[in-house]
Amino acid sequence: MRILTRVDEVRRALADDRAKGRSIGFVPTMGYFHAGHLSLMRAARETCDIVVVSIFVNPTQFAPDEDFGSYPRDVARDKRMAEEVGVDYVFTPTVEEMYRPRHATYVEVEGPVTGVLCAAGRPGHFRGVATVVAKLFNIVEPDKAFFGQKDAQQAIVIRRMVEDLDMPVEVVVCPIVREADGLAMSSRNVYLSEKERQAALVLVETLKAAEEMIGRGERDAGAVKSAIERLIRAEPLACLEYASVCDTIHLDDVQEMKGEVLIAVAARFGKARLIDNTIIRLKAED
Ligand code: AMP
Secondary structure, eight states: OEEEOSHHHHHHHHHHHHHTTOOEEEEEEOSOOOHHHHHHHHHHHHHOSEEEEEEOOOGGGSOTTSSTTTSOOOHHHHHHHHHHTTOSEEEOOOHHHHSOTTOOOOOOOOSGGGTSTHHHHSTTHHHHHHHHHHHHHHHHOOSEEEEEGGGHHHHHHHHHHHHHTTOSOEEEEEOOOBOTTSOBOOGGGGGOOHHHHHHTHHHHHHHHHHHHHHHTTOOBHHHHHHHHHHHHHTSTTOEEEEEEEEETTTOOBOSBOOEEEEEEEEEEETTEEEEEEEEEEEOTTO
């Protein structure tokens, strides 16, 4: 496994692989790996000849009052974990390498996909995400890029950008990887105290309760959303940010549950802001 830190190094290394006809799979990350990240690398390993992973805590997707400075980092451990799953290249640029002096170009995905859910509480976040992913795609030029369903809205924004800007990359979205008790894995889980860690289970439990309601025949999206809000608000250590029952492409609110529906939640537990979601697929006869 090779560690690359400069844009020109990545281009040179991958030009050689591309010339040999090798397909390139790319996993963009902010590091501090857990099994969720590794699942994306394994998916890339299974379907592509070359696997490239980037580790870059991207300052432009953090608001000034967010945790850019304190975001957990352990690149030495990340490198060991990446090597174990058979990654070929790890790209760890500095902030200065990615944003050179006088950087002035940003990618703005417009519309509801960047106006609702996480966007409401994190203004500018998806502009930063789209910009850095567009840059990384231009640097790596992957055939396939792997993202986690854990960040459902991020995956939708990236798909929109790729389609709108005719980027020649296939976006692959992989399932949410959870701890044994159901908590969605997240680098930010390290912020949780023991009590908050226990309280955070309310997210997955609430999503399960919503699935059960729908399983019993509930089709009123408003009723499902209210039930979710009530359950999360009942947890004293949770500060609910949003609960949404929406479609999986435009993130528009739905009234009646039918077809494919995304149920997404976000809440704060102490200084950790956590998100989780589930996709409900209803057949016409359901
Ligand atoms: P991050 O380092 O948090 O920016 O995440 C890098 C990639 O890993 C993103 O595509 C995330 O959606 C994905 N990811 C993070 N947590 C999980 C998880 N629990 N299961 C699956 N994918 C995840």
